[in-house]
Amino acid sequence: MIFWILVALTAIIVIGTFAVNVTDPYGGFGFALAASFLALIISAVVGFLTIMFCSLIPTNHDLIRDDTHKLKALGNNTTTTGRFYFLGGGYIDGKRVLNFISEHNGGAIKVEKADAEDATIYEGNDTATVRVRHFDHNNGWVTPWPLGSHTTYEFRIPEGSVVESYTLDNK
Secondary structure, X not given: OHHHHHHHHHHHHHHHHHHHHHHOOOOHHHHHHHHHHHHHHXXXXXHHHHHHHXXXXXXXXEEEEEXXXXXXXXXXXXXXXXXXXXXXXXXXXXXXXXXXXXXXXXXXXXXXXXXXXXXXXXXXXXXXXXXXXXXXXXXXXXXXXXXXXXXXXXXXXXXXXXXXXOOOOOO
């Protein structure tokens, strides 16, 4: 809202400055253009400082998407015995990530990743699921568009799925 008010005020100031200076018998067109350019620069600086000050106002965390998907497991052999892995870990561009496979509507299976710092893992469910929540940070007084966003991941997996050590069988 403040953004649009500042845009309107800037337009009024620039147009008004140009109109007044064009009609001035001593000014002329070149002077009107220079005065309008100066008014635009001053308006931009005032607008920037106002938006920076208003951005200190806390933002709303609007929930945009809240989905829960079933996790699929990768097994280490073709039978139902042995360990199955719901989550895999690693680093991408120096950030710790969790890799997982989820089932979506219509039976689609997707390989996805979640930043480890945005993920929480809970043990004790009968089925393995992931709840994905996407938030936008909004402050309607400052800008009409989101100021940022983040996604959280809540993994619910069966008891005993988290192990402290494991070995890989390369057979």
